[in-house]
Amino acid sequence: MRGIVSYGAYVPCHRLSRDRIGEALGGNGGRGERAVASYDEDTTSMGVEAARRARAGSAPPGLVAFATTSPAYVDKTNASAIHSALALDSSIMAVDLGASVRGAMGALRLAAEAGDGLAVLSDIRIGRPGSADEREGGDGAAAFAFGEGEHVIAEPLAQESESAEFLDRWRIPGDFASRVWEERFGLECYRPLGAAVLKRALATAGIEKPDHLVVSSPHSRVARYLHRSGPEQSAAGASLADEIGYLGAADAGVKLAETLERAQPGETIVVLHAADGCDALVLLVREAVLEARRGPTVRDQIAARRPTSYADYLTWRGLLEREPPRRPDPVPPEAPPSARSERWKFAFHGSRCERCATVHLPPQRVCTSCGAVDAMRPEPLADRRATIATFTVDHLAYSLAPPVIDVVLDFDEGGRYQCQLTDADSEEVAIGNRVEMTFRRTHTAQGIHNYFWKGKPARSEA
Secondary structure: OEEEEEEEEEOOOEEEEHHHHHHHHOOOOOOOEEEEOOOOOOHHHHHHHHHHHHHOOOOOOOEEEEEEOOOOOOOOOOHHHHHHHOOOOOOOEEEEEEOOOOHHHHHHHHHHHHOOEEEEEEEEOOOOOOOHHHHHEOEEEEEEEEEEOOOOOEEEEEEEEEEOOOOOEEOOOOOOOOEEOOHHHHHHHHHHHHHHHHHHHHHHHOOOOOOEEEEEOOOHHHHHHHHHHOOOOOOHHHHHHHHOOEOHHHHHHHHHHHHHOOOOOOOEEEEEEEOOEEEEEEEEEOOOHHHHOOOOOHHHHHHOOEEOOHHHHHHHOOOOOOOOOOOOOOOOOOHHHHHHOHHHHOOOEEEEEOOOOOEEOOOOOEOOOOOOEOOEEEEEOOOOOEEEEEEEEEOOOOOOOOOEEEEEEEEOOOOEEEEEEOOOOHHHOOOOOEEEEEEEEEEEEOOEEEEEEEEEEOOOOO
16 A cells, blocks of 8 residues: 655745735735745745655655745756755655646655655745735645555545646746736636546546545636535635635645644545646545644644734845845855755754764864764754753844844754744743754855754744
């Protein structure tokens, strides 16, 4: 038996109320909120966070397939940064499936056919100010690890596809937002495709009515139509759209993760994805799903929200250029030292002295405690928690979200390090606060993204 053996979802904590858009631009912004990736997040960093959760406790994947419509780089493989942050062996292939929302279903199918692949789905949705894409979009990520045996939590029973070429939504390279054709045209195209693929998938799976129906489409009217016309309606799609928006290439994945968190063993799930055609995936939930559930859930992450202003949202997305601090501009990381320190920079591996057990960050050759030379072993610290030993708040350092909070952390089981604290208010920081690590983009200079690890307030202690 093969199938999904673990999963993880990541929803950034920032929320933009659609009312704020209406207040700024006039008119009715609509109800609900959209999830907003922070100033130091992109599709790669969010993909890392989702993949870390999916990888917890599972075997190394044989393949990493990354899907997004908003890649941090073009002409460079973004999946390789995710691969490196997960500290995977260099023999494991990492590949991008970019440019279209449908790449998400391609990544899932590729990972499933590999037998032990890891599909990472991540997206940031940007629309022109005042557009439906801006109001209804959202940011997030999900990841699914495939394998076989008794640990399978969701077994694929059928997968069917209908491909079609028609002009519904498009964006040429260099544009930051998509253009869309008149909605009724897209609806007329998707109706027969959705009906045909769903009928075939259910027939192949040998079921008449699934217990859960997950519908995802960048075309909101199509998504509503498929929900209404499906053999069983699910509350997942509509409620997530009101609370975090449509997440592009990550949308079906986050909704599937939320469904796996409440589905019972023996129930069936249909994932119906409508984008440049239609894809249907039928899954049977297995008993192992109960043990695979680990926090924070999608609902936990939706509840852990931090309101964001419309001006900050525009600034973070590069649509509003503000006067920067009068300090030196950030400098780009250099390629040779980045390559030499890959395990430190991307996977956050320090070193532990094999003689006296002192932990060093960054990794060292010579122990600062006992003086031993070349007697170190790697010390993974990305999943370890820490306590704030001291901190400072810098109102002058360059940042898209000042002030910068610098903290000195004492890690559990040893190790002290200074880094930035993110997703936190300066008024809430205190010595003794608990912190966990998160993979972020510290800055971008000369077109080069500098990825590294920051601290963020820890969830409740595990």
